[in-house]
Amino acid sequence: SRRITEFPALSCCPQAVWKQVLVLGLDGAGKSSVLHYICSQKARTRISPTLGFNTAQLRVGGLEMDLLEVGGSYNLRAYWPLYLSDAHVLVFVVDSVDRSRLLTARQELHALLAEEPRLPLVVLANKQVGASQPRGLSFLTNTPSHVMLPCSPGWSDAQP
Numbered sequence: 296s297r298r299i300t301e302f303p304a305l306s307c308c309p310q311a312v313w314k315q316v317l318v319l320g321l322d323g324a325g326k327s328s329v330l331h332y333i334c335s336q337k338a339r340t341r342i343s344p345t346l347g348f349n350t351a352q353l354r355v356g357g358l359e360m361d362l363l364e365v366g367g368s369y370n371l372r373a374y375w376p377l378y379l380s381d382a383h384v385l386v387f388v389v390d391s392v393d394r395s396r397l398l399t400a401r402q403e404l405h406a407l408l409a410e411e412p413r414l415p416l417v418v419l420a421n422k423q424v425g426a427s428q429p430r431g432l433s434f435l436t437n438t439p440s441h442v443m444l445p446c447s448p449g450w451s452d453a454q455p
């Protein structure tokens with residue numbers, strides 16, 4: 296069964312539209328946590344690695360979004376490019392605390408942007424508790440038309 300999470304309408308998108316949002320990023324970045332938080336407004340501290348896909352449906356007034364996460368483990372990254380052509384937006388989630396893997400994250404993001412340079416991009420700098428501006432992540436992309444947002448899916452109020 297298809298479970299749709301509903302949000303109140305936004306005045307900016309009165310007509311019915313459907314968008315496919317592709318959610319990618321290295322394993323452990325927090326993609327499933329973000330999807331879970333969007334759909335339930337609750338953090339989940341125990342979350343299993345995604346071995347294939349994970350999906351969520353949202354409706355914000357007339358805007359309906361299908362969110363598709365493809366797991367970020369090394370073997371699954373080979374499948375990422377297959378989903379680019381159907382995507383309207385790419386949300387790339389980065390673990391901003393795990394500095395040792397930022398370079399890998401950057402390489403993977405650049406490989407995606409090389410295939411689909413005009414795909415709108417949102418970078419989520421995850422695990423940023425209390426930060427208003429993500430620091431030290433500007434090198435991730437030199438695409439001018441992207442949005443970079445700090446996030447932490449409900450972490451401050453997480454229940455173990």
Ligand SMILES: Nc1nc2c(ncn2[C@@H]2O[C@H](COP(=O)(O)OP(=O)(O)OP(=O)(O)O)[C@@H](O)[C@H]2O)c(=O)[nH]1
Pocket residue numbers: 320321322323324325326327328329339340341342343344345346365366367368388421422423446447448450
């Ligand atoms: N401290 C902290 N931990 C987080 C945050 N978001 C996610 N985590 C933890 O990070 C780990 C990985 O989160 P997931 O959401 O499974 O990561 P993922 O990107 O879906 O990983 P794959 O499915 O393996 O590609 C889990 O233990 C989460 O509980 C956050 O904002 N802060």
Ligand SMILES: [Mg+2]
Pocket residue numbers: 326327328343344345349364366
């Ligand atoms: Mg996952």
